[in-house]
Each structure stands twice: as C-alpha cells, then as structure tokens.
Amino acid sequence: MNPAALLEPEQVARTHEASLEVLERVGLLVHHEPARDVFARHGCRVDRATNRVTFPPAVVETYRRMVPAAFTFHGRDARWDRTIPGDGPLIVTGSSAPDLVDRATGAIRRARAADVADIARLIQALPAYDVFSISTLAEDAPPGRFTAARLLPTLRHCAKPVRVTTTDRADAEAVLRMLYAVAGGEAAYRARPFVTHHYCPVVSPLTMDRLSTDALMFFCEQGLPAYPSIVPTAGLTAPMTLAGTLVQGNAEFLAATVLMQMVRERTPTIYATLPTAADMRTGAYASGGIECGILHMAFAQLARFYGVPCGGYVGLTNSKLNDAQAGYETGLSAVAGVLGGMDMLNVGGLLGALTVFDFAKAVTDDEIGRMLKHVKRGIAFDEEALAIEIIAETGPGGSFIAGSHTAEHMRTEALLPALSDRDPRPVWEGKGALDAHARARARVEEILATPSPALLSPAVEARIRKEFPELTPAA
Numbered sequence: 218m219n220p221a222a223l224l225e226p227e228q229v230a231r232t233h234e235a236s237l238e239v240l241e242r243v244g245l246l247v248h249h250e251p252a253r254d255v256f257a258r259h260g261c262r263v264d265r266a267t268n269r270v271t272f273p274p275a276v277v278e279t280y281r282r283m284v285p286a287a288f289t290f291h292g293r294d295a296r297w298d299r300t301i302p303g304d305g306p307l308i309v310t311g312s313s314a315p316d317l318v319d320r321a322t323g324a325i326r327r328a329r330a331a332d333v334a335d336i337a338r339l340i341q342a343l344p345a346y347d348v349f350s351i352s353t354l355a356e357d358a359p360p361g362r363f364t365a366a367r368l369l370p371t372l373r374h375c376a377k378p379v380r381v382t383t384t385d386r387a388d389a390e391a392v393l394r395m396l397y398a399v400a401g402g403e404a405a406y407r408a409r410p411f412v413t414h415h416y417c418p419v420v421s422p423l424t425m426d427r428l429s430t431d432a433l434m435f436f437c438e439q440g441l442p443a444y445p446s447i448v449p450t451a452g453l454t455a456p457m458t459l460a461g462t463l464v465q466g467n468a469e470f471l472a473a474t475v476l477m478q479m480v481r482e483r484t485p486t487i488y489a490t491l492p493t494a495a496d497m498r499t500g501a502y503a504s505g506g507i508e509c510g511i512l513h514m515a516f517a518q519l520a521r522f523y524g525v526p527c528g529g530y531v532g533l534t535n536s537k538l539n540d541a542q543a544g545y546e547t548g549l550s551a552v553a554g555v556l557g558g559m560d561m562l563n564v565g566g567l568l569g570a571l572t573v574f575d576f577a578k579a580v581t582d583d584e585i586g587r588m589l590k591h592v593k594r595g596i597a598f599d600e601e602a603l604a605i606e607i608i609a610e611t612g613p614g615g616s617f618i619a620g621s622h623t624a625e626h627m628r629t630e631a632l633l634p635a636l637s638d639r640d641p642r643p644v645w646e647g648k649g650a651l652d653a654h655a656r657a658r659a660r661v662e663e664i665l666a667t668p669s670p671a672l673l674s675p676a677v678e679a680r681i682r683k684e685f686p687e688l689t690p691a692a
Contacts, residue, residue: 218592218593218594218595220517220518220521220556220557220558221514221556221557221558222518223511223514223515223518223557224515224518229518229519229522230522232460232463232464232467232515232519233467233519233522235464236464236465236467236468236471237272237274237277237468237471239423239464239465239468240271240272240274240277240468240471240472241271241272241273241274242271243271243423244262244269244270244271244272244423245269245270245419245423245424245425245469245472246267246268246269246270246423246424246425247263247268247269247270247424247425247430248268248424248425248426248427248430249425249426249427249430249431249434251431251434252425252430252431252434252476253265253268253270255434255476255479255480256270256272256476256479257270258479259276259280259479260273260275260276261273261276272471272472272475276475277471277475280474280475280478280479281471281474281475281478281523283478283482283483283484284474284478284483284484284485284486284523284524284525285483285484285485285525286302286524286525286526287300287301287302287303287485287526288300288301288442288444288485288486288487288526289442289485290307290347290348290378290380290413290442291378291409291410291411291413291442292376292377292378292411293376293377293409293411293672294376294409297376297377297378298378299347299348299378301487301526301528301560301561302526302560304347305526305528305559305560305561305593306528306554306555306559306560306561306562306589306590306593307347307348307528307560307561307562308345308346308347308348308562308564308565308582308583308586308589308590309346309347309348309349309350309380309528309561309562309563309564309565310336310340310346310348310349310350310351310352310563310565310566310567310579311350311352311530311533311563311564311565311566311567311571311574312350312351312352312380312382312415312563313351313352313353313354313382313571314328314352314353314354314567314571314572314573314574315327315328315353315354315356315572316328316353316572316573316574317332317353317573317574317575317576318568318573318574318575318576318577320335320576320658320661320662325573327354327356328353328354328355328356328574329355329356329357330355330357330358330366330367330369330370330688330689331370331689332353332355332574333351333352333353333355333367333370333371334370334371334373334374335576335665336349336351336352336353336566336574336576336579337349337351337370337371337373337374337375338374338375338664338665338669339576339579339580339661339664339665340352340375340377340565340579341374341375341376341377341669342664342667343579343580343583343664344583344587345582345583345584345585345586345587345589345590346377346565346583346586347377347378348377348378348379348380348413348561349371349375349377349378349379349380350379350380350381350415350563351367351368351371351379351380351381352565352566352567352574352579353367353574354367355367357689359687359688361387361388361391362391362685362687362688363383363384363388364381364382364383364384364388364389364391364392365388365391365392365395365685365688366688366689367381368381368392368395368396368412369395369681369685369688370689372395372399372672372673373671373672373673374669374672375672376672378411378412378413379411379412379413380412380413380414380415381412381413381414381415382414382415382416382432383414383432384428385428385431385432386431386432386435389414389432389435389436391685392412393406393439394684395681395684395685396410396411396412398677398680398681398684399673399677399681407440407441410441410442412442413442413443413444414432414433414436414441414442414443415443415444415445415446415489416429416430416432416433416443416445416446417429417445417446417447417448418430418432418433418445418473418476419445419447419469419470419472419473420454421447421448421449421450421454421455421465421466421469422449422454422455422465423465423468423469423472425472425473425476429445430476433445433473433476433477434476434477434480437477437480437481437484438480438481440481440484442485443486444485444486444487444489445470445473445474445477445486445489446489446490446491446529446530447466447469447470447473447489447490447491447492448490448491448492449462449465449466449469449490449492449493450462450492450493450494450495450502451492451493451494451495451508452494452495452497453495453500453502455492457494457497459494459508459511459512459515462492462494462512463492463512463515463516463519466490466492466512466516467516467519470488470490470519474486474488474525486525487525487526487527487528487560487561488516488517488519488520488523488525488526488527488528489527489528489529489561490512490513490516490527490529490530491504491509491529491530491563492508492509492512492513492516492529493506493508493509493512494506494508494509494512501535502535502570503535503570504530504533504534504535504570504571505533505534505535505536505542505546505547505550505570506535506546506550507549507550507553509530509531509533509550510531510532510549510550510551510552510553510554510557511553513529513531513550513553513554513557513559514553514554514556514557514558515557516529517554517557517558517559518557518558520558521558526560526561527558527559527560527561528559528560528561528562528563529559529561529562529563530563530564530571531550531551531553531554531559531562531563531564532546532547532548532550532551532554532562532564532582532585533546533547533550533564533567533570533571534546534547534567534568534569534570535569535570536568536569537568537569537573538568538654539568539575539577539578539581539654539657540654543568543578543581544581544653547564547581547582547585548585551564551585551589552589552592555589555592555593556592562586562589564582564585564586564589565578565579565582565583565586566578566579566582576657576658576661577654577657577658577661578657579661580636580657580658580660580661581636581653581654581657583635583636584634584635584636584637587632587634587635588632588634591632604622607620607622635660636653636656636657636660637653638651638653638656
C-alpha cells in the first residue's frame with residue numbers, strides 16, 4: 218500500500234527548515250547536565266547560565282542522518298520478532314494507565330500486579346497484538362520496585378516483545394538484572410533483548426528533563442533497544458495551529474534523536490509521537506480528537522523524509538466506556554494513521570484519555586487491529602487476482618459462490634471478524650442479543666479461563682525470587 222500524503226512535498230521541506238530554525242534560534246532547555254555535556258562536545262552551543270542548548274543546522278543534519286532505517290522489537294524467540302517498517306503496522310497496547318475496569322464489578326479501581334498478569338495473558342492470546350507495552354501501573358508495587366513489579370508478571374505470561382518504562386537509574390539496573398536472569402545470563406539477553414525501553418525525555422515545549430533523558434542515554438550507552446516519544450498538545454504545550462505543533466514536535470524529535478546518535482552512533486530509534494489538540498473550551502486533553510490522526514499522518518510524512526520508522530499513540534479515546542464514542546474515536550484516527558504510513562500504533566485497551574485499562578476494550582481493539590492490518594495489505598493485483606478468465610467463465614447472470622476460485626480465496630481475501638456480529642437479527646436475538654461490548658467481555662473470560670503455560674522455569678523463578686524477595690508471588 219502506498220501511504221497517503223497529507224502534506225505537499227514543499228510543506229514537508231518547509232517544516233524541516235522551520236524546525237532547524239527553531240533549534241538554532243530557540244533551542245531546548247536541558248535540565249540534565251550529562252546531556253548538556255554531550256551536546257557541547259558534539260558542536261552544540263550550551264549556555265551554562267541558563268542551561269539552554271541551541272543546535273547549529275549542520276550538527277543536526279550530521280547526526281540525524283545516522284539513524285538506521287529499521288527498528289526491531291525482539292520476542293523471547295524469533296517467531297515473535299517484529300521489524301518496522303517491513304512488518305508494520307505493528308499493533309501495540311496503550312500503556313501505564315493507573316486504573317482499570319474491574320472484570321467482576323465493572324467499577325474503576327487501581328491496577329495491581331495480578332492484573333498485569335491477566336492483561337499479559339490476554340495480549341498473548343489476541344492475534345493482532347505484536348508488542349505488549351505494559352498497560353497499567355501496579356498500586357501494590359513495593360518501594361523501589363515500580364517496574365520490576367509489573368515486568369515479572371508480564372514475563373510469566375507474555376512471550377511477545379515487551380515495552381516498558383523505568384523510573385531512574387537504580388530501577389533500570391534492577392530491571393536489567395531481572396532480564397539477565399530470565400534470559401540465562403547477560404550475554405544471552407544482549408543477543409536477544411526482548412524488552413524495549415521507552416521514555417518521554419522532551420517535555421513540550423522544548424524542555425529536556427533529567428530522569429527520562431538519563432534513562433534514554435543509559436540504554437543508548439548499553440546498546441539496548443530504546444526510543445523516545447514526543448508529546449506536543451496544540452493550544453497547551455504547542456502552538457494552537459497544527460502546522461506550528463508539527464514544527465515544534467519535529468524540532469523536539471530531532472533534538473532527542475541527535476542526542477541518541479551523539480551518545481552512540483547508528484542507534485536505532487522510532488519517530489514516535491502522541492500529538493493532540495486541546496479542547497480549548499475547557500482545556501481538556503483531547504486524545505480522542507481527530508487531530509491526533511491528522512497530526513500522525515503529517516509526522517509519518519516527516520519520518521519518511523528522514524528515512525526512519527515511525528509510530529505512536531493513535532486511535533485513543535476520551536470515552537469513559539467501551540461504547541460508540543470509543544469506537545469511532547479509535548477507528549477514525551487509527552485508520553488515518555495507517556493510511557498515512559504509520560509503522561506502529563499504540564492503540565490497544567485504554568479509555569478516558571489513557572487513564573483506564575478495560576479488558577473488553579483490548580478485545581475490541583484487537584478486532585480493529587486486524588482490520589488495520591487488512592487495510593495496509595491492500596489489494597493483490599496479479600493476473601490470478603484480476604480474475605478475467607473466471608469472470609468470462611461465469612458470464613452474465615452467473616454465480617461465483619460455488620466456484621473453485623471462490624473457495625481458494627474466501628478465507629484470505631476478505632477479513633473474517635472474530636468479534637463483529639453479522640447474523641440476521643432473529644439469529645442474533647436467539648444467541649442472547651449481545652452487543653459488541655458484551656461479546657468482548659465474554660471473549661476475555663474465555664481466554665482467562667484457559668490455563669496459561671509457564672514461561673519461566675522454576676529455576677528462573679528461584680533466581681528472581683532471591684534477587685527480588687519482596688515481589689508478589691507468582692500469578
């Protein structure tokens with residue numbers, strides 16, 4: 218499928234030029250001293266009195282050209298590996314919601330480590346998901362074990378690639394010790410790093426923080442997979458115009474990318490974004506707005522201009538329920554993203570502007586993800602697919618239903634949904650008249666009633682338990 222172009226070529230070029238101008242004239246406020254030192258050593262201008270860093274265009278051009286053209290998410294074994302852009306669009310869960318919809322009561326409550334285990338089991342079973350970005354926090358995480366408390370139940374139940382965010386250097390180092398234990402040693406893990414680390418080092422507008430910037434630099438130094446996301450919000454943390462948001466967001470991406478290449482040249486990354494436009498009637502964070510899809514289409518064009526894979530949070534919703542609003546907000550923006558050429562979509566499972574995980578929404582989004590991949594596949598256009606001879610053989614007034622050509626292609630040419638209901642109304646009523654949300658909830662319970670294979674051996678569990686005795690028991 219050829220991606221749709223929202224911007225004219227000259228508009229893409231002008232956005233790039235404007236971003237370079239912003240980086241040279243305005244620069245970024247960089248709170249992390251080691252990052253300022255890296256920038257200074259590589260030709261940027263650093264004002265030590267204000268911590269402002271400005272970027273000569275030649276420096277930006279040198280380092281942004283070092284970014285590889287592909288990024289790989291590794292699974293526990295090669296069958297789960299996914300490389301973008303070639304394997305795209307990847308469907309990824311939304312992440313780090315503090316709350317979830319309780320499966321038994323329907324009430325909103327804080328998420329716990331046992332919930333992460335159930336979510337990991339669900340995502341492992343749903344076919345559209347390629348990467349599990351850990352969907353919730355864990356309220357019961359012991360002090361100092363924010364990430365480990367979520368990562369351990371994930372690794373017990375999900376063999377797909379995992380994405381996670383750590384809090385600080387100590388947390389990152391603890392996570393690596395856990396991953397080395399799971400892999401069978403540091404060398405084995407480095408040969409197949411099945412966890413990708415994700416951060417937001419640039420806080421819009423044009424500010425680099427300490428902890429996320431330090432974490433991104435740390436994993437770059439280690440040669441382990443990590444990438445940043447850029448999150449401008451038009452009207453709040455970026456200009457109200459979409460073009461201005463695009464310029465600022467692109468400048469922020471370039472700054473983060475340049476830093477990564479200065480730390481370790483040829484480090485793979487993703488042009489990842491979560492752009493939105495605020496609802497200025499109230500100042501609400503409108504992640505479900507169609508502007509999220511529009512901006513993602515434009516950012517995808519910039520990513521192709523730079524020759525790097527792209528993706529981000531798209532298909533989000535402000536709805537509090539897995540309802541019609543959730544469906545149209547998710548579907549419209551996500552389709553825009555795929556048509557625009559996004560390689561990776563964080564689209565799964567979250568309600569309420571990324572604050573609440575809903576198991577049923579994750580199942581609904583799996584169905585949407587299958588549809589998105591079908592869109593990306595496009596239309597086969599060889600002689601067999603054109604079917605001229607079949608049309609001639611069948612002739613005017615004939616039927617194709619019983620032909621061998623139909624039998625050969627019926628399971629692959631049209632998507633056969635797992636969740637959507639296509640029965641006549643009387644048949645649907647006879648089956649209980651369940652709406653899509655109820656069917657999704659039933660699918661959740663069906664999956665979670667099935668025993669989950671143990672992905673960690675007793676020996677590995679024992680090593681982890683010795684290192685992290687305060688973590689919750691196996692779930």
